Amino acid sequence: MTGLRYEAPENLNAAMALLGGAEGSARVMAGGTDLIIQIDNEMIEPDLLVDIKNIKEMRSIDQVDGGYRVGAAVTGMELMEHEGFCATWPGVIEGVSLIGSIQVKGRATVGGNVCNSSPAADSPPPLIAAGATATIVGPNGSRDIPVEDIAVGPGKTSLAKGEIVVAFNFAKRPAHSGEAYQRFTPRTEMDIAVVGVGVNLTLDGDGTCIAARVCLGAVAATALLVDEAAATLIGTKVDEAALDNLAKAASAACRPIDDKRGTIEFRTDVAGVLARRVALVALERARKN
Amino acid sequence: MATILEDSKFNPDQKLKVVGTNPVKHDGPDKVTGRAKFGADMYLPGMLFGKILRSPHAHAILKSIDTSAAEALPGVNAVATRDDFPELQAGTPGGDLSRNIMAREKVLYDGHPVAAVAATSESIARRALKLIKVEYEILPHVIDPVEAMQPGAPILHSHLRTKGVEGAQDTPTNVVERLVCEMGDVEKGFAAADFIVEGEYDSKPMHQSYIEPQGCVASASQDGQIELYCCTQGIHVFRDRIGEILKIDSAKIRVSQSEMGGGFGGKTSPYAEPVAAVLSRKSARPVKIVLTRNEVFRCTGPVSATKSKIKMGCTKDGKITAAQADLVFQTGAFTGSMFFNGPWAMFTRYALDNIHTVACEVVSNRPKVNAFRAPCVPQIVFGVEALVSEMANKVGMDQIDFRLKNAAKEGDTTVFGQTFERIGFVETLEAAKQTDHYKSKLPEGWGRGVSTGFWFNRDGDTTGSLTITPGGSVTIMVGTSDVAGSRISLSMMAAEELGVPVEKVRAILSDTAMMGNNRVTAGSRTTYSAGMVIVDSARQAIAEMCRRAAEIWGVPVEGVEFVDGAVHPSSSNVGEFEPMSIAEIAAKTSVSHGAISGHTEMNVTGAGPGFGVHLVDCEVDRGTGRVDIKRYTVIEDAGKAIHPLQVEGQYQGGAIQGVGWALNEExxxxxxxxxxxPGFLDYRIPVASDVPMVDTVIVEVPNPRHPYGLRGVGEVPVTPTLGAVGNAIGDAIGIRPTSLPMSPPKILKLLKDAGLNTN
Amino acid sequence: MAKTHITTTVNGDEYEVLCEVDQTLLDVLRDELHLTGTKEGCSSGDCGACSVMVDGRLMCSCLVLGVEADGKSIDTIEGMADGDVLHPLQRNFLELNGLQCGICTPGILIAAKNLLERNPNPTETEIRFWLAGNLCRCTGYDKIIRSVMAAAEEMRGN
Known part of the structure; x- marks a missing residue:
């Protein structure tokens, strides 16, 4: 690393220009909590760091059409301190609150957590379960895509060169809906998910599930949106039989690896157990909404 | 004058004013304000930054090292390789240490140092490392100790033959030593048993995981003197071993100690310090090396992995009749695990007549293990206490009553030949039985585990001095290290002896030039041994003050006595004199015989063995196998707690280190x-939210050999933990785990195999 | 390597520093300003020994670049006491033996102070989770938690 350069533009256009005009490799830096470690360990050797934290529109949390727009460079702590968002999307907050220590969350951003594309990241499963979309800005303009379409593999995204995720969009939450996220880790904190499960469901007036999204983390190369698991809940009262089917469907969807953090067997088993537990929390929240 | 070892036994009638209180420790204010200087906190003018290149291979021949490009990089002032270290014979202590610090013929583990550079910045040093070309011939490697014992396993050292095996050995082996320990006749013992229990247990290496990585600054001058500043558990040992491997006279090396950010045994031997010394000699500038966390995990510590096969028998009325074990200890790439502690300590809490153990120490392609609180004991006690609990259940006795029935007492002889003097195991067990914890009803679904632990407690070479200032305050100096607050404990003992408030005493840690040799600060020896030395020095100073007063008063020295911080006439027959305080006598030193001091070197003996009992309640998540520690109580004999808050801290810290090892660390x-x-993300030591408060009970059965009765308290608190947590899990789920760590995947597997898993 | 000039305020004092882009704030505090109270335990954000406040936000200084500190206000352990008077947290840690070796202590004090500013009456569980990013290997956390609770009580005026 002989000439690492650092720039902190104050608007998106300047950021685009830096990323587009860079010779060598340029990296977007949001919280930097993954990036700085990667540089320190010489896993990456970029020539330019574009710090996006000074770009106002990427730092704000706004109510839009009854929903929320969360800037991609909003830190974990900032989002966790937003009372309105916390009340509406408690499952997303559960994921964000597990991104790391208080210190790490003081820096780490949702955008960074998503774009780092770790299969075990804690915010993607609840974001995906919530049906959130990402607004992406690049040399060819702006587009919105579902969050599940961002990561394509460990450390890899579908973003083109020069593109930045600028915000996440959450639609207005329907009545009688609730979501939740839990992960399994050996420790209570400071750990990487061995399995993570986000469940978002909507009930009708009678308590029958009319919509559901189930997303599993850390059991495949990317977070998995599992339609088969959601289908086990839709049309049911989320009773024991439905939960058993959900657990089976969640386990069946797992395509994990054996590694230092968990075995295939363990991840598969725990995915089912957690899916059931998380669905019960989401159900409880939906009933109160 | 007789020393304290002969003439100052424990006095139960003394009225203590300072010992047993909780003053703020000397090093505290600097540590809460950021002023305290640890190993990495020293900056010298002109200092260079050193970095070490490490092998990425577990086992390889080191064919060539080309450092020319690194040397040519601007800012690089020195490069060191094996060629800069004198060649010492392989298989000798110096030869092994030298080869661990800088690989010579082969690299023997991932992370083994192969070269080092010193440059004007850390960034340049890192770039220089990348320019060093190393040619390796990769060899097959072996990690697991049992696999390393098999015929045909990759051999680490061609010179190695097994110690303790009769007859000539033609072929090299990875088994360093086979040690048999026995007493009585186990066959007879098992024949007399009504119940025989047995099990096989295994453990993985855990790392001491001190939060402060090793850091040092070495400064060599052109006349061959080397000054070394570092975090260490033994300044003299570092000096002597560095002198040995660099072939430098010890007196030319001066080692000063920084504050130490945790050691737990892991800072008893050098790693980067000799490398910094070599780089400093080559560059003629001070060189600082601070290890990264990655280097700490890959190259320092850890503790021995073990396999153990244990068998025990007892009568139906609960008397243990025999104990037998086959033990394997992995020592990493070089010998030095202190594995003998395992067979010596594993059954020693119990008064047994018949014991037979065979223990092997084995090398494999891992970093050389280092000491950790009670080296090689907790992971073996893990199995022993499983069997003890199982026997209690079979006999139908209360867990503590069963242990009481077999408890070692004064007069019992151990497998390593010691006959116990007064020990406090029975009192500790009885205190455990009286705790609220043990008497409490176990909540539904939880499990409760009991385990006991023992450590010899060490003593040995120790030096110290005590000086009274003209104003009557006191400076003490010791050549030991302060790993957890010994400075205040020693000051308290000096204050007690001299009858002054502890605020009048200040303790200083010496460098190697100020004090004679000390054994490493390890083995729970320091407050005991340095305490003996400081009390002896205080008594020398008191004797001198009595002589001075006698001279001033013109009376025989027998006519004066020292009471409550002042010299008095011992009776009215001596004459009418106003008592003279320490300050009054000290104020006159310039007109009498100079400063008043005491100075002691001693090969301290008489450390009293320590015993502890741990009680653990846990809850097991039957869907994930995760174990939650709900309640923890440590009951342990401290002999006498000099500073009770610090003793509690030892108990609590030991217990939680053990919890980490029991549940996740590997x-x-x-x-x-x-x-x-190799990092704190995936090497999972407990975080604050993982654990409960740890209740403590300090039992005080005085060590008869110490003036205040103290026993070491550093190691015992780890020894029962693994067994206690294992027994608690066993009680909760009905299956006693046998493999450490008892991590969620293993526990869930046990539950599934038994059909006990739920949602 | 070209260095970047930054101006940063540490414990109320303004400093000008030339730093390399790959130097972390931790490196700058220690190697450039010689403020060594902020400790390095892992350099990966996993141990919390390097905790500092950056513009009022608790962070690991090993996960912040030095160049990012330009124009920012940093608080470290060296600024916690008010001259000769220790902060109640510092005093309670001393009196209740909330530290053994002391290497984690600066980071824990910084983190605990931030907690008490946000929540003057935290439960034991809240303290444990807030401090989960600060590893301690000596104490088993018991006396750390008790020290924070005692300081909180004192600061509430009880």
Whole structure:
């Protein structure tokens, strides 16, 4: 690393220009909590760091059409301190609150957590379960895509060169809906998910599930949106039989690896157990909404 | 004058004013304000930054090292390789240490140092490392100790033959030593048993995981003197071993100690310090090396992995009749695990007549193990206490009553030949039985585990001095290290002896030039041994003050006595004199015989063995196998707690280190022989939210050999933990785990195999 | 390597520093300003020994670049006491033996102070989770938690 350069533009256009005009490799830096470690360990050797934290529109949390727009460079702590968002999307907050220590969350951003594309990241499963979309800005303009379409593999995204995720969009939450996220880790904190499960469901007036999204983390190369698991809940009262089917469907969807953090067997088993537990929390929240 | 070892036994009638209180420790204010200087906190003018290049291979021949490009990089002032270290014979202590610090013929583990550079910045040093070309011839490697014992296993050292095996050995082996320990006749013992229990247990290496990585600054001058500043558990040992491997006279090396950010045994031997010394000699500038966390995990510590097969028998009325064990201890790439502690300590809490153990120490392609609180004991006690609990259940006795029935007492002889003097195991067990914890009803679904632990407690070479200032305050100096607050404990003992408030005493840690040799600060020896030395020095100073007063008063020295911080006439027959305080006598030193001081070197003996009992309640998540520690109580004999808050801290810290080891901590290797989890993210030590408060009960059965009765308290608190947590899990789920760590995947597997898993 | 000039305020004092882009704030505090109270335990954000406040936000200084500190206000352990008077947290840690070796202590004090500013009456569980990013290997956490609770009580005026 002989000439690492650092720039902190104050608007998106300047950021685009830096990323587009860079010779060598340029990296977007949001919280930097993954990036700085990667540089320190010489896993990456970029020539330019574009710090996006000074770009106002990427730092704000706004109510839009009854929903929320969360800037991609909003830190974990900032989002966790937003009372309105916390009340509406408690499952997303559960994921964000597990991104790391208080210190790490003081820096780490949702955008960074998503774009780092770790299969075990804690915010993607609840974001995906919530049906959130990402607004992406690049040399060819702006587009919105579902969050599940961002990561394509460990450390890899579908973003083109020069593109930045600028915000996440959450639609207005329907009545009688609730979501939740839990992960399994050996420790209570400071750990990487061995399995993570986000469940978002909507009930009708009678308590029958009319919509559901189930997303599993850390059991495949990317977070998995599992339609088969959601289908086990839709049309049911989320009773024991439905939960058993959900657990089976969640386990069946797992395509994990054996590694230092968990075995295939363990991840598969725990995915089912957690899916059931998380669905019960989401159900409880939906009933109160 | 007789020393304290002969003439100052424990006095039960003394009225203590300072010992047993909780003053703020001397090093505290600097540590809460950021002023305290640890190993990495020293900056010298002109200082260079050193970095070490490490092998990515677990086992390879080191064919060539080309450092020319690194040397040519601007800012690089020195490069060191094996060629800069004198060649010492392989298989000798110096030869092994030298080869661990800088690989010579082969690299023997992932992370083994192969070269080092010193440059004007850390960034340049890192770039220089990348320019060093190393040619390796990769060899097959072996990680697991049992595999390393098999015929045909990759051999680490061609010179190695097994110690303790009769007859000539033609072929090299990885088994360093086979040690048999026995007493009585186990066959007879098992024949007399009504119940025989047995099990096989295994453990993985855990790392001491001190939060402060090793850091040092070495400064060599052109006349061959080397000054070394570092965090160390033994300044003299560092000096002597560095002198040995660099072939430098010890007196030319001066080692000063920084504050130490945790050691737990892991800072008893050098790693980067001799490398910094070599780089400093080559560059003629001070060189600082601070290890990264990755280097700490890959190259320092850890503790021995073990396999143990244990068998015990007892009568139906609960008397243990025999105990037998086959033990394997992995020592890493070089010998030095202190594995003998395992067979010596494993059954020693109990008064047994018949014991037979065979223990092997084995090398494999892992970093050389280092000491950790009660080296090689907790992971073996893990199995022993499983069997003791199982026997209690079979006999139908209360867990503590069963242990009481077999408890070691004064007069019992151990397998290593010591006959116990007054020990406090029975009192500790009885205190455990009286705790609220033990008497409490176990909540539904939880499990409760009991385990006991023992450590010899060490003593040995120790030096210290005490000086009274003209104003009557006191400076003490010791050549030991302060790993957890010994400075205040020693000051308290000096204050007690001299009858002054502890605020009048200040303790200083010496460098190697100020004090004679000390054994490492390890083995729970320091407050005991340095305490003996400081009390002796205080008594020398008191004797001198009595002589001075006698001279001033013109009376025989027998006519004066020292009471409550002042010299008095011992009776009215001596004459009418106003008592003279320490300050009054000290104020006159310039007109009498100079400063008043005491100075003691001693090979201290008489450390009293320590015993502890741990009680653990846990809850097991039957869907995930995760174990939650709900309640923990440590009951342990301290002999006498000099500073009770610090003693409690030792108990609590030991227990939680053990909890980490019991539940999650382990070295994980890939097929390539590389360590997969060299960081705090994947090497999982407990965080604050993982654990409950730890209740403590300090039992005080005085050590008859110490003036205040103290026993070491540093190691015992780890020894029962693994067994206690294992027994608690066993009680909760009905299956006693046998493999450490008892991590969620293993526990869930046990539950599934038994059909006990739920949602 | 070209260095970047930054101006940063540490414990109320303004400093000008030339730093390399790959130097972390931790490196700058220690190697450039010689403020060594902020400790390095892992350099990966996993141990919390390097905790500092950056513009009022608790962070690991090993996960912040030095160049990012330009124009920012940093608080470290060296600024916690008010001259000769220790902060109640510092005093309670001393009196209740909330530290053994002391290497984690600066980071824990910084983190605990931030907690008490946000929540003057935290439960034991809240303290444990807030401090989960600050590893301690000596104490088993018991006396750390008790020290924070005692300081909180004192600061509430009880």
């Amino acid at each position: 070295y994980i290797y890939g097929e390539d022989g590389r360590l997969q989890n």
